Amino acid sequence: MIKEEAIIIGAGPCGLAAAIELERIGLHPVIIEKSNIAHSISMYPTYMHFFSTPERLEIGEIPFTTPNDKPSRLEAINYYRTAALRNSLRVNAYETVLRVDRQDNGLFRLTSADRYGEEKQYEARYVVVATGYFDHPNYLGIPGEEMDKVTHFFREAHPYTGMEVAIIGGSNSAIDAALELERVGAKVTVIYRGAGYSSSIKPWVRPGFEAKVNNGVIRMLFESRVVEIDKRHVIVESPEGRHPVANDFVLALTGFHPDRDFLTSSGVRIEEEGFPYFDETTMETNVPGLYLAGVVASKHEANEIFIESGRFHGNKIAEHIVSLR
Ligand SMILES: Cc1cc2nc3c(=O)[nH]c(=O)nc-3n(C[C@H](O)[C@H](O)[C@H](O)COP(=O)(O)OP(=O)(O)OC[C@H]3O[C@@H](n4cnc5c(N)ncnc54)[C@H](O)[C@@H]3O)c2cc1C
Incomplete structure (x- = not known):
């Protein structure tokens, strides 16, 4: 059993931003990422440009400079990777979190599979789910959708x-x-x-x-x-x-939706409208110590949270943890 104070699931922009904020309050979180840093962005259209200007994509107050009005996908990947490396964030890449369970002692038990296919067990006081939505396209559910074309x-x-x-x-x-x-x-x-x-x-x-x-x-x-x-x-x-x-x-190209399997399996209440309960001021779910960051916290539409807004979820989480001390 690997003991950690805080674990963040997902190394997208919002998971990285949360990790920087938790570092600032003295926690030394580990990020478990099933692929590698900024994986979703690396899978975006090769030549895309963001609609946001660079300063609106910044995390941890690290300047995002580019001569372009809107950054490209490649510039964004470079930026988030550099932000992670310069802050010495701990990223366990190519490791997938399979389950999150809250134990009777109030600590979480996380089960993951690493890149060698071996199961790992962690125990942590705080868990931040920042798993995004990009793995889960909105399928049409029509005949022929499964074809290679x-x-x-x-x-x-x-x-x-x-x-x-x-x-x-x-x-x-x-x-x-x-x-x-x-x-x-x-x-x-x-x-x-x-x-x-x-x-x-x-x-x-x-x-x-x-x-x-x-x-x-x-x-x-x-x-x-x-x-x-x-x-x-x-x-x-x-x-x-x-x-x-x-x-x-x-x-x-019909959009994406967050997968909330971890959340439901670890006791997070799903509201009638289908989204998970969380406190908007702290990002804590109804399970004490379990937080949401980034687009996984979207309510009705997966596109209501962007990097622009989700990058601040880590600040709320850090403030809440400090207030509990
Ligand atoms: C084409 C396109 C253009 C966009 N342009 C903009 C823009 O201009 N401005 C803007 O603000 N937003 C933009 N967005 C939206 C923005 O990219 C997303 O809101 C943002 O990526 C969300 O960040 P996140 O950290 O919440 O999730 P993600 O970036 O999706 O990161 C989630 C991470 O979690 C990992 N993960 C998932 N499940 C597990 C698991 N079980 N175990 C371990 N790791 C896991 C994933 O591999 C991924 O790396 C755009 C989106 C698209 C698709």
């Missing part, structure tokens, strides 16, 4: 040159992917259930996208849903009825 993660456009590509969704991820695909010569159809453009689309991106739709370069289907995928088509349902659209690849 369907992905919920867009990386880069090049493999789609000359192909008929359906993008499902109408948020920034869908719009950015459509523009990138069109530039490499893919034939793009965006299929979106909304009646008009989503208000969340970055205002500096929308005019260019709309122009491409208006010029017929990108096909945009509003009030439409894909109800089935087969080898050569997607079947689209719209107010006019059902019709097939020629298709080689599907990018289902």
